[in-house]
Amino acid sequence: MHRQIYVNLPCKDLAASKAFFEAMGYQFHPQFTNDVAAGLVLGDNLYAMLLTEDFARGFTAKPLVDAKAATEVLVCLSCDSREEVDALVAKARAAGAAVPREPQDHGFMYGHGFEDLDGHIWELVHMTAMPPQG
Template identity: 65%
Template sequence: MAQQIFVNLPVKNLPRSMEFFRQLGFEFNPQFTNDQGACMVISDTIYAMLLTEPFFQTFTKKPVADATKGTEVIVCLSCDSREKVDQLVSKARAAGGTVPNQPQDHGFMYGHGFEDLDGHVWELVHMSSTDGGKG
């Protein structure tokens, strides 16, 4: 079985956050979604658990960071193309997210990103194949 990752993120308004990510094209696994949290499917092995702040707090004794005021983590996702990067950033902006930075083109890697409704930073990158298309 492939190893999976579940990124847990605190959100202020779960239905609003779910709608934001639906507008970006993501779906939610209803088996792991309730009024305290939602399991956003990013890929077959990557999931984001959007958890209400009170529920998120039950997993840690530390204070929950306010992502609109500080950055604790940057979630970076690979995309199949530069166009996919730009499409997701455009959808995020249209859905109410912010786009604080300009795209970065490093030749072999193209990246851009957005902040979701709670201020979490999502970076998107497309890397050109440098091995003749084998990787």
């Protein structure tokens, strides 16, 4: 199957987006980072490519979605604990993120999230078990 994932997200201000994620403790892969793109390292072989809007337009004939007005994608990342979920949301809020909803506790799964500077939705979850079978 697949060995890596690169989620491509357009950004209005690449420098501001990089500073936002760096404030949360994330790093950028130097080989995938330049003036028009930044390879946000999410884990082993997991990347979000933050792209300037002009550069992103080169990959599609469709118009780019304004993520503050419409949902284009929900990026969901697993965390090792509820505390990690809460800590990342707190860091995101401190760095300027919107946090539009309260945490969700489903028993087997705890989640919370934020919207980055461009409105992209990042969900963070900690699963303690598989969901119940219906």
